[in-house]
Amino acid sequence: MRIIETRGLTKTYGSNGDVGNAVHALRGIDLDIDRGEYVALIGPSGSGKSTLMSILGCLDLPTGGSYTLGGTQVEKLSGSELAAIRNEKIGFVFQQYNLLPKATIVRNVELPMLYAGVPRKERRQRALDLLAKVGIPDKANVLPGALSGGQRQRVAIARALANRPALLLADEPTGALDSKTGQEVLALFRELHVQGNTVLLVTHDPNIAALAGRQIELRDGSIYSQQRRAVAA
Amino acid sequence: MKSTGAFRERLHEAWIELKENPGRSLLQALGVMLGVASVLGGFAISDSQRTQAEKLFSRLGGIDKLNVLPTDTVYDGAPSAMQSANLGLRQDDASGGGAMPTAKGVNATSFLKEARARVRSEAADQERAVSGIGADYVAMNGYEIEQGRDFSAHDFASGAPVAILGSEAARVFFPTGEVVGRPLRLGDTRVTVIGVFSERTFRFRKGQNNIFAWRNRIVAAPALLVSARMQGDQYHRLDRITFRLPDLNAMTDFSKELSSLVTSNHRLQQDFRLDDVHKRMERQRSQGDVYNLIFMLSGVLALIGGGMVNVNIQLASLKERVREVGIRMAIGAPGSEIFKAFMTEALLLTALGSLIGFLVGIAFAWVITLSIGVPLSLNPLSFLWATLMALVFGFLFALYPAVKASRQSPMEALRYE
Numbered sequence: 001m002r003i004i005e006t007r008g009l010t011k012t013y014g015s016n017g018d019v020g021n022a023v024h025a026l027r028g029i030d031l032d033i034d035r036g037e038y039v040a041l042i043g044p045s046g047s048g049k050s051t052l053m054s055i056l057g058c059l060d061l062p063t064g065g066s067y068t069l070g071g072t073q074v075e076k077l078s079g080s081e082l083a084a085i086r087n088e089k090i091g092f093v094f095q096q097y098n099l100l101p102k103a104t105i106v107r108n109v110e111l112p113m114l115y116a117g118v119p120r121k122e123r124r125q126r127a128l129d130l131l132a133k134v135g136i137p138d139k140a141n142v143l144p145g146a147l148s149g150g151q152r153q154r155v156a157i158a159r160a161l162a163n164r165p166a167l168l169l170a171d172e173p174t175g176a177l178d179s180k181t182g183q184e185v186l187a188l189f190r191e192l193h194v195q196g197n198t199v200l201l202v203t204h205d206p207n208i209a210a211l212a213g214r215q216i217e218l219r220d221g222s223i224y225s226q227q228r229r230a231v232a233a
Numbered sequence: 234m235k236s237t238g239a240f241r242e243r244l245h246e247a248w249i250e251l252k253e254n255p256g257r258s259l260l261q262a263l264g265v266m267l268g269v270a271s272v273l274g275g276f277a278i279s280d281s282q283r284t285q286a287e288k289l290f291s292r293l294g295g296i297d298k299l300n301v302l303p304t305d306t307v308y309d310g311a312p313s314a315m316q317s318a319n320l321g322l323r324q325d326d327a328s329g330g331g332a333m334p335t336a337k338g339v340n341a342t343s344f345l346k347e348a349r350a351r352v353r354s355e356a357a358d359q360e361r362a363v364s365g366i367g368a369d370y371v372a373m374n375g376y377e378i379e380q381g382r383d384f385s386a387h388d389f390a391s392g393a394p395v396a397i398l399g400s401e402a403a404r405v406f407f408p409t410g411e412v413v414g415r416p417l418r419l420g421d422t423r424v425t426v427i428g429v430f431s432e433r434t435f436r437f438r439k440g441q442n443n444i445f446a447w448r449n450r451i452v453a454a455p456a457l458l459v460s461a462r463m464q465g466d467q468y469h470r471l472d473r474i475t476f477r478l479p480d481l482n483a484m485t486d487f488s489k490e491l492s493s494l495v496t497s498n499h500r501l502q503q504d505f506r507l508d509d510v511h512k513r514m515e516r517q518r519s520q521g522d523v524y525n526l527i528f529m530l531s532g533v534l535a536l537i538g539g540g541m542v543n544v545n546i547q548l549a550s551l552k553e554r555v556r557e558v559g560i561r562m563a564i565g566a567p568g569s570e571i572f573k574a575f576m577t578e579a580l581l582l583t584a585l586g587s588l589i590g591f592l593v594g595i596a597f598a599w600v601i602t603l604s605i606g607v608p609l610s611l612n613p614l615s616f617l618w619a620t621l622m623a624l625v626f627g628f629l630f631a632l633y634p635a636v637k638a639s640r641q642s643p644m645e646a647l648r649y650e
Contacts, residue, residue: 059563059644080567086643087565098560098647102253112564114242159564 003166003198004033004056008065011051011221025051027221028065033200035166038193040212041202048221050171053202057090057169058082070166087115091160095172097152099144105131105155106140112162130158134188150181157188161197168192170201174208186211240577247578251585254550261546261579262586264539265627269590269619270597271535275528276615277598282524284610285437290514292435292445294375297481299488300508301474301495321470322505324367324456325498338487341477343370346456346470348463350420354406361402363419363452365459371397371430373477376448381413381428384455392457394424400432401449417452422462424454439606481511529618536622540630543579547634558638559646572639579631580624587623591616 009029012022025048033039043049054060055067058074061082067074070089077085091112092098099108109127118126131137134154136147144152153173160168170189174182186208193199193213201212209215210229217224251258290296303322324344346365351358367389371378381397388395396417403412407426415426430453433445460466476491478484488507495505551558558571566574595611602609 054644057563059647060642080569083562083565083567083570086563092563094647098556098563100557100560103249107249111561114246115561115565115567115570117239120242163565 001035002032002068003035003037003070004031004200005068006031006056006065009052009055009062009067010064011048011055011060012063025221026055026062029221029223031216031223033167033198035198036193036196038190038199038211038213039201040209040215041200041218042204042206042209042215043218043224044204047218049202049204049218051221052218053169053171053200056167056200057092058085083115087112088163089166091157091163091165091168093153093156093160093168093170093173095175097144097149097156097176099152099155099159101144104141104143105136105147108144108155109159109162112159116163126162127158130161131155133161134158148181149177150184153177153181153185154188157185157192161192166198168197168199170199172203173201174203174205182208243573243577244581246574247581250574250578251581257546257550258582261543261582262589264542265536265583265586265623266539266590266593268532268536268539268626269587269623270594272529272532272619272622273591273594273615274597274601275532276525276618277595277609277611278601279524279528280612280615281598281602281607281610285607289435289437289444292375292433294373295477296510296514297477297479297484298373298510299476299478299484299491300510301476301491302506302508303470303472304504304506321468322472322474322495324469324471338478338480338483339476340479341369341373343368343373343475344456344471345370345473345475346459347472348420348459350463351418352406352452353418354415356408357406359405361450361452363454363459363463365456365463366453367456367471369477370453370475373475374448375433376451377431378428379431381426383428384453389455389457392455392461394422394454394458394462395427396424396452396454397428397430398426398453399430399449399451401446402452403429419452419454419459420463422458424458437607441606484509484511529622532619533622533626536626540626543582543627544630544633547575547579547631548637551634551638554638555641555646555649558641559643559649562641562643563647568639568641571641572635575635575638576628576631579627579635583623583627586627587620590619590623594619 006029009026009031010024011026012024014021014023029052041049041052051060055062056069058069058077059082062075065075069085072085072089074082074085086092099105100111103111106124106127109130110123113123113126128137128140131140134157136151136154139147139151139155144155147155157173168189173189174185177185189199189201190211199212201208203209213229215225215227217226301322344365344367346367348363348365349360350363352361352363366384371383378397379400384395384397387393396419398406398412403426406412406417407415412426412429417424417426430449430451433448434443435445436443456471457469460469460471476487478487488509492507496503499505561571562568598611599609
């Protein structure tokens with residue numbers, strides 16, 4: 001079953017009447033991703049992968065083309081509808097973790113469920129379960145500042161999984177980690193993929209991309225090449 | 234948030250947010266607190282003054298009264314025949330009004346005839362004001378008999394040679410303390426003292442003079458005795474007739490009817506004037522309302538000042554919170570939820586600030602009323618006003634930062650460093 005389907009996706013910045021100054025970040029992307037795939041989006045900086053990532057993550061709308069996420073036509077949605085999609089269908093993992101620094105770990109994980117309207121008790125229980133799942137069951141009541149980078153990224157992954165999203169979007173998830181903890185986080189992603197999650201990983205590192213079942217390379221806003229390989233299950 | 238307990242959730246979140254930022258929250262609550270304290274404190278002070286005034290009025294025997302007073306009809310030149318034929322204000326003016334439809338609203342009447350006379354007892358000899366009184370004068374003016382007895386209807390009707398003294402007058406003329414039954418001379422008229430009024434005191438503020446002191450100096454005798462025996466006035470003219478109407482709404486109609494009755498009694502001469510005591514007191518009291526307005530205004534100014542400080546703090550903290558808002562949006566908070574979260578936070582702050590403001594305001598009013606010597610009195614309505622205004626201003630000033638926060642693009646907010 002198809003989760004992501006884009007046709008002719010374009011994104012242009014700064015074209016306020018002045019066509020000469022416009023930056024074409026995406027120049028027509030056709031992309032299909034099926035449920036349960038593990039896809040790496042790779043490309044040098046300026047290739048448009050961050051732009052594509054934010055459009056696929058419904059943080060931004062494309063200038064042109066169409067984008068269907070889990071059967072929902074996204075490009076025509078309003079701000080609050082996009083927020084609902086982000087809440088229900090997408091789990092984000094960022095390079096800089098993006099945890100709320102003043103909220104405890106368990107509250108950080110609860111947050112997406114709060115916006116989804118999950119009752120408080122259930123929210124707390126699921127958050128604790130998720131923390132156990134990502135391997136840090138004993139850190140529920142500390143602040144993010146007390147955790148190492150690897151642990152913070154695990155919290156971010158737990159938060160991303162909170163509403164059982166259709167798509168896990170990770171933007172350079174190991175970019176701020178040393179190679180050993182980076183490997184551990186990648187192992188966690190692999191495990192999540194094996195469990196049936198759809199993972200889209202954005203990276204500039206070919207070695208990390210090589211772990212995915214499919215590599216999509218972007219250059220100058222277009223798909224330059226795609227490679228598939230069997231992922232060990 | 235879609236669940237039914239969404240507001241409670243938001244409140245809970247707002248509370249956590251405030252707890253996580255104690256310094257900022259305190260600063261923001263301070264503005265609200267000052268505003269509420271200023272409104273409440275000001276109101277409490279003027280309420281205390283007002284309560285004291287009400288107490289004074291009730292001790293005066295109520296202010297639901299209408300006075301009829303004689304005036305000159307002729308201000309210059311010689312009086313006309315009609316004018317000189319007039320007899321002035323008499324006891325008959327009061328009794329003639331039984332036919333008036335509004336007269337049933339009257340529940341007490343009193344007469345006063347004033348005179349100055351040489352008052353002599355065995356112990357003292359002084360020039361004094363003598364009050365010739367009639368009907369319900371004693372009760373209507375808040376006097377109480379301490380020793381002896383009150384004037385009887387017969388005393389009033391016959392102008393009996395009897396007198397009742399105020400406490401000061403009793404002390405002056407009978408220093409031995411033996412007063413009732415003793416003789417006293419009012420001018421050339423010999424009277425017997427039949428009673429003593431109890432001492433009357435009222436101090437508006439602690440340490441102030443007793444504003445009822447003159448009432449203790451009263452030498453009271455039946456009006457008829459004063460006018461007929463002492464002054465030889467065969468028409469028994471009076472200096473004041475007072476009606477009490479507990480229903481203040483009936484006062485206007487009553488005074489109109491009374492005016493036309495007395496005018497026709499007086500051969501169409503306007504030789505009297507009506508004095509609505511309640512209206513007069515209300516006019517004086519309305520000066521207190523000006524103070525209320527000033528206090529309210531200073532409270533509003535404090536709230537506006539506090540509100541602007543809050544907007545600034547919110548906008549400054551918004552910079553700090555842009556990323557946080559971005560994170561919340563990325564994981565699924567719509568702009569409306571961000572807006573509601575900011576508003577809930579502001580309103581919670583307002584509520585907390587108001588609570589502290591209550592305490593500070595009461596303390597403030599307590600210190601002021603203590604220093605001016607008036608007992609503190611609090612009106613629940615002023616709490617309501619203070620809270621209401623704090624909420625209105627809290628809401629208005631929270632809008633701008635909340636709108637600004639909720640309109641951010643999640644993309645840009647996330648990238649914000």
